[in-house]
Amino acid sequence: MHQLMFWEAIRRAHDEEMDNDPMVICMGEDIGVVGGTYKATQGLYDKYGPERVMDTPISENGYTGLAIGASFIGVRPIVEIMSVNFAWLAMDQIFNTAAKVRYMSGGQLEAPVVIRSPGGTAHQLGAQHSARMEKVFMGIAGLRVVTPSNPKQAYGLLKSAVRCNDPVFINEHELMYNMKGDVPDDEYFHPLEGLEVARRGKDISLFAYNISVHWCLQAAEILASQYQIDAEVIDLYTLSPLDRKGIVKSVSKTHRAVIVEEAEPTVGVGAEIMAIINEECFYELDAAPARVSAANVPIPYNHRLEKEAIPDVEDVIKTVLATLGR
Amino acid sequence: MSNLKNTQLSLESKKRLLKEMLFGRRFEERCYEAYVERKIGGFLHLYSGEEACAYGILDAARPGNDYVITSYRDHIHAIKSGTDPKRLMAELYGKVTGCCKGLGGSMHIFDVDKHFMGGYALVGGPFPLAAGIAKGIQMKKGEQICICFLGDAANNQGTFHESLNMAKLWNLPVLYVCENNLYGIGTRIDRSTAVVDQYKRVSGYNIPSRQVDGQDIEKVYAAAVEAIDYVRSGNGPYFLELMTYRYRGHSMSDSNAYRSKSEERIWGKRDPIITLRDRLIEAGEFSQEEYQTMDAEILDEIESEVIKFAEESPEPPKEMLAKYVLAENDPYVTGGRR
Numbered sequence: 027m028h029q030l031m032f033w034e035a036i037r038r039a040h041d042e043e044m045d046n047d048p049m050v051i052c053m054g055e056d057i058g059v060v061g062g063t064y065k066a067t068q069g070l071y072d073k074y075g076p077e078r079v080m081d082t083p084i085s086e087n088g089y090t091g092l093a094i095g096a097s098f099i100g101v102r103p104i105v106e107i108m109s110v111n112f113a114w115l116a117m118d119q120i121f122n123t124a125a126k127v128r129y130m131s132g133g134q135l136e137a138p139v140v141i142r143s144p145g146g147t148a149h150q151l152g153a154q155h156s157a158r159m160e161k162v163f164m165g166i167a168g169l170r171v172v173t174p175s176n177p178k179q180a181y182g183l184l185k186s187a188v189r190c191n192d193p194v195f196i197n198e199h200e201l202m203y204n205m206k207g208d209v210p211d212d213e214y215f216h217p218l219e220g221l222e223v224a225r226r227g228k229d230i231s232l233f234a235y236n237i238s239v240h241w242c243l244q245a246a247e248i249l250a251s252q253y254q255i256d257a258e259v260i261d262l263y264t265l266s267p268l269d270r271k272g273i274v275k276s277v278s279k280t281h282r283a284v285i286v287e288e289a290e291p292t293v294g295v296g297a298e299i300m301a302i303i304n305e306e307c308f309y310e311l312d313a314a315p316a317r318v319s320a321a322n323v324p325i326p327y328n329h330r331l332e333k334e335a336i337p338d339v340e341d342v343i344k345t346v347l348a349t350l351g352r
Numbered sequence: 353m354s355n356l357k358n359t360q361l362s363l364e365s366k367k368r369l370l371k372e373m374l375f376g377r378r379f380e381e382r383c384y385e386a387y388v389e390r391k392i393g394g395f396l397h398l399y400s401g402e403e404a405c406a407y408g409i410l411d412a413a414r415p416g417n418d419y420v421i422t423s424y425r426d427h428i429h430a431i432k433s434g435t436d437p438k439r440l441m442a443e444l445y446g447k448v449t450g451c452c453k454g455l456g457g458s459m460h461i462f463d464v465d466k467h468f469m470g471g472y473a474l475v476g477g478p479f480p481l482a483a484g485i486a487k488g489i490q491m492k493k494g495e496q497i498c499i500c501f502l503g504d505a506a507n508n509q510g511t512f513h514e515s516l517n518m519a520k521l522w523n524l525p526v527l528y529v530c531e532n533n534l535y536g537i538g539t540r541i542d543r544s545t546a547v548v549d550q551y552k553r554v555s556g557y558n559i560p561s562r563q564v565d566g567q568d569i570e571k572v573y574a575a576a577v578e579a580i581d582y583v584r585s586g587n588g589p590y591f592l593e594l595m596t597y598r599y600r601g602h603s604m605s606d607s608n609a610y611r612s613k614s615e616e617r618i619w620g621k622r623d624p625i626i627t628l629r630d631r632l633i634e635a636g637e638f639s640q641e642e643y644q645t646m647d648a649e650i651l652d653e654i655e656s657e658v659i660k661f662a663e664e665s666p667e668p669p670k671e672m673l674a675k676y677v678l679a680e681n682d683p684y685v686t687g688g689r690r
């Protein structure tokens with residue numbers, strides 16, 4: 027085991043996969059000579075050259091479409107879209123082509139393309155740079171959506187995504203690239219489906235993904251030490267397809283659920299988990315499930331209003347206490 | 353054909369523009385400091401080095417009346433359109449007295465009273481918006497035109513081609529101004545763009561276009577007078593490419609390591625402010641002392657008025673978080689009844 031930063035873990039996965047298979051390429055804005063906005067492809071341009079590490083024009087729908095087309099006949103592209111806010115521009119090709127081509131060709135064609143992009147709110151980046159888009163991607167049939175919460179997942183999920191024959195969207199977070207964590211020294215492929223129990227507990231299940239896993243882990247420590255509440259934290263590193271069985275298993279044990287998401291509540295991860303709980307294990311519940319979500323607004327620039335709009339550890343604790351009637 | 357217009361700047365205008373450009377430079381450099389002091393947050397893209405573009409073009413237009421739209425590098429276009437620098441700085445400080453009440457920030461400056469239609473963070477987004485504003489002008493039979501400023505790298509978005517086609521097809525009164533500073537973040541233009549002369553990319557749409565030295569405000573102004581006259585006379589869109597250079601990194605989070613020192617030195621010698629100043633001094637119309645006095649006055653104004661206003665203004669109240677999401681009291685929400 028070695029400690030790696032998030033970006034180093036992603037870089038290592040790129041490097042190993044490019045080394046393993048000459049058809050693996052990566053592309054994106056400023057990923058080559060500059061090495062990527064978050065350094066996720068640093069050094070790869072020098073190692074693999076401009077044909078395989080492509081600095082693209084600012085043409086998101088164009089180069090994503092190009093990657094998808096290349097994937098039709100055996101290329102394995104990893105596309106970096108600098109921010110999910112720009113991924114909206116590539117939505118046509120992701121949604122209308124990558125996600126549907128296997129189906130509409132009756133299984134003849136597939137688009138084994140990986141699209142990585144950071145989302146989330148960072149600090150005061152304003153309304154057009156603070157989108158949290160995971161809920162949009164997870165609503166698309168035909169697309170796999172994963173979202174790592176730590177460097178090990180970031181490494182292993184990218185490795186598996188490159189080898190998987192489906193299109194995979196990897197939702198990263200702008201604030202997490204310098205986060206450190208253990209990554210196995212040996213090659214490691216993380217499953218693209220399932221969930222992880224990030225902390226075992228018996229009193230309440232906290233469902234989280236990506237950055238909210240960390241809020242929940244912090245909240246769980248405080249809940250344990252100050253309130254003697256033993257919270258279970260579930261890391262939903264796969265947002266599509268969601269692990270229904272895993273969700274039911276945890277709720278059947280704790281009988282209470284809070285879903286914590288950085289995005290607005292409407293048509294979101296929380297809404298979906300609640301629906302699953304409702305459909306699968308309603309009678310296991312001792313309290314109504316609750317969600318902790320962002321305010322349903324575009325993100326403001328002012329730092330105080332921004333903080334107000336986004337949930338934090340305190341909001342998680344309050345909601346847990348309310349759910350437990352405390 | 354349109355009437356011929358005077359494309360020369362008067363002596364008075366040159367002196368005024370020198371002062372305006374210097375103000376723009378000092379404003380941006382003060383933003384740099386305020387960012388380092390963490391008074392300004394988020395992404396901050398400065399315009400230093402490119403002043404002759406916005407000031408030269410808009411001086412030939414009717415600022416405050418003609419519509420202007422641009423990207424995230426938007427402070428100076430707003431100021432030249434008539435935005436009060438105090439309200440602009442307050443916006444950058446996230447204060448409620450800011451032109452967008454602290455909700456927008458540096459990349460999203462709007463001053464609709466002055467027909468400054470915004471700064472947008474998505475590269476290429478303003479191209480079709482500008483064409484749309486021009487469509488509105490056309491429908492209202494207005495005298496105005498719409499002026500859209502965007503970077504060189506933005507021209508690789510599909511919206512560039514789509515907008516040029518529609519603007520020509522429908523004869524829309526829009527002037528596209530490409531501020532070609534040779535880079536899109538860290539990628540040099542020849543590494544992202546097959547045809548580096550941007551004005552040539554427009555010819556396929558039968559839109560007149562020209563490439564101009566964007567460091568010489570007299571040349572920018574002369575080209576702008578002709579271009580604006582063409583558009584205002586109902587001839588349809590026009591495209592100007594201004595060759596320029598940004599002195600700072602792409603944004604405050606950019607190391608700027610991808611540009612060679614020699615390249616920076618060459619462009620540093622072509623400073624639009626110094627060029628105009630020295631020309632005036634050489635012609636015996638201005639002195640180094642006058643320049644220094646001008647500079648001192650500007651610095652003082654920025655400190656004692658602009659920064660002071662921003663510092664002393666209050667933050668927006670918490671209730672504002674959800675205030676501008678949807679229209680308030682729109683009667684049609686209830687079927688047209690009050």
Ligand SMILES: Cc1ncc(C[n+]2csc(CCOP(=O)(O)OP(=O)(O)O)c2C)c(N)n1
Pocket residue numbers: 055084086108112115425473474475476502503504505506507531533535536537602
């Ligand atoms: C759709 C979209 N893609 C990518 C970005 C990230 N980005 C911001 S500015 C920029 C470079 C733009 O360069 P250019 O158009 O030349 O303008 P300049 O910054 O040089 O003035 C990029 C890639 C973005 N903001 N929007």
Ligand SMILES: [Mg+2]
Pocket residue numbers: 503504505531532533534535536537
């Ligand atoms: Mg540029």
